[in-house]
Amino acid sequence: MIEELLFEAESEGIEVRNHSFKNPKIKGLYVDGVITLNKSILETTAEKKCILAEEMGHHHTAYGNILNQSHIVSKKQELLGRKWAFHRLVPLNSFISAFQTGIRNRFEFAEHLGVTEVFLDSAIAYYLG
Template identity: 50%
Template structure:
């Protein structure tokens, strides 16, 4: 689990971003990024896994967003929110790691979320993101990650039969 948290904090530090905890009045917003400060809502973020997910998304905003995007009624702001979340999904739930988890014996969504150090909700959102991006599956080396139902298929290596 800490395999993600420490590198994310190190990245924030390298980028000159200060990460602070603050108890927002609302538990609806879990984090905010503005002017090189990531504020994590201490009243809404309870677990280390959730902290990892929020920190990654807010770093995603640093890398992909600009301006005030709080008004999600504006389609431009929703697109920026999606880009930031996509950055976080690719960072914390890379397809190669899903394939690696399968190879190491991970067989359920719950186990996969624990293996990745993310919440099950974040994992499901990442899978939905990948379905929107790739369709029902994506090729990762000699493996195919299938998103619905979630699983990994090993491809047969035909090269060993070529003489």
């Protein structure tokens, strides 16, 4: 649930804000202990949860300004934030519990985890490596 992530962020001293960015491609940013989520893009709680988790991943794994994705170091740090989010929202044991629960397709699995299908697909691709 997104409330768990918000509580976790608060307990770690991370402030979470909502803001309308002029650039709709920016869904979230992490800077110096503050996560800002683009409120004009977040269509679902699942999408907000995925973006929040990735930005929390940047809090735990990134350093410096990684906005310029033309630098390989920035790309690697972006990926570290995503990996953190994958492990947090789609842990490996969730595949087993989903099977045991009777979940048989990715839509049901994404809904069960409270993530978007796009995020789930990315997590599966990451795990399959």
